[in-house]
Amino acid sequence: MDRQRLSSIAHSRHPIAAPIFGVNVNRLLRRAGRQPTARVLDLGCGEAAWALQALAHHPDGHADGVDVSAYALERAAGAAEARGLADRLTLHRRDARTYVPDGDYDLVLCVGSTHAFGGFDGTLELAGRHVNAGGVLLVGEGFWQVPPTPQALAALGVKPEEFTDLAGLVDTAERAGWTPTYAHVSDAAEWDDYEWSWIGSLTEWALDNPGHPDAAEALTAAREHRDQWLRGYRHVLGFVTLVLRRGGR
Numbered sequence: 001m002d003r004q005r006l007s008s009i010a011h012s013r014h015p016i017a018a019p020i021f022g023v024n025v026n027r028l029l030r031r032a033g034r035q036p037t038a039r040v041l042d043l044g045c046g047e048a049a050w051a052l053q054a055l056a057h058h059p060d061g062h063a064d065g066v067d068v069s070a071y072a073l074e075r076a077a078g079a080a081e082a083r084g085l086a087d088r089l090t091l092h093r094r095d096a097r098t099y100v101p102d103g104d105y106d107l108v109l110c111v112g113s114t115h116a117f118g119g120f121d122g123t124l125e126l127a128g129r130h131v132n133a134g135g136v137l138l139v140g141e142g143f144w145q146v147p148p149t150p151q152a153l154a155a156l157g158v159k160p161e162e163f164t165d166l167a168g169l170v171d172t173a174e175r176a177g178w179t180p181t182y183a184h185v186s187d188a189a190e191w192d193d194y195e196w197s198w199i200g201s202l203t204e205w206a207l208d209n210p211g212h213p214d215a216a217e218a219l220t221a222a223r224e225h226r227d228q229w230l231r232g233y234r235h236v237l238g239f240v241t242l243v244l245r246r247g248g249r
Helices: 003-010 022-032 049-057 070-082 122-128 149-155 166-175 186-208 217-231
Strands: 040-042 062-067 088-095 105-111 133-142 178-183 237-246
Touching: 003 049, 003 070, 003 186, 003 217, 003 237, 022 049, 022 133, 022 166, 022 178, 022 237, 040 049, 040 122, 049 062, 049 088, 049 105, 062 070, 122 133, 122 166, 149 166, 149 217, 166 178, 166 186, 186 217
Parallel strands: 040 062, 040 105, 062 088, 105 133
Antiparallel strands: 133 237, 178 237
């Protein structure tokens, strides 16, 4: 099955596409505190759940969403239409690294998509270029909640140094010239809801479409992901969303 299509199906019940409850998305956007006319950029936007919610907080603002997945962008367009926000959201199908805007942004979002920039450091540098002088960069990234186990490393397919602990993330941000003004650390309930939604959405699709040529592969992907999570990185990998501004040192 095409990986982008698989991801779109898996996120159908959790379009935020990160282990965060909606109430905490709103709290983070409130703390970002931009003006009603804010220009918003969501890099690796998926179904644009963050961008659309940001527009609800900035009633005279406009958002650009950038993603490589046609499936996710199609859903994003539908969600924008359903919420009456289609005229304030522009979607771009392209690699986030090559997006060239026609100006700068008050709020730049990159939540759960730092891989598009080669990790947290690259996101601070490359996504940060789109933030204007007084703007905010809001980044969601994984970190080691506890020292990584061999099972977690195998499940995630990473080396220990590919993530740091929470304090290390903050240090990295400050070395790059960004100062956290707020953060939300996802709790176990948020992680469980996200993972079960991912697994369950894919499983339900396969069970509802038994004759589809991708049904067996979807079921296998859901089972493999469930085992990697439950037997690997559950309670080991954490997730934090940082609200960052330039300066402070």
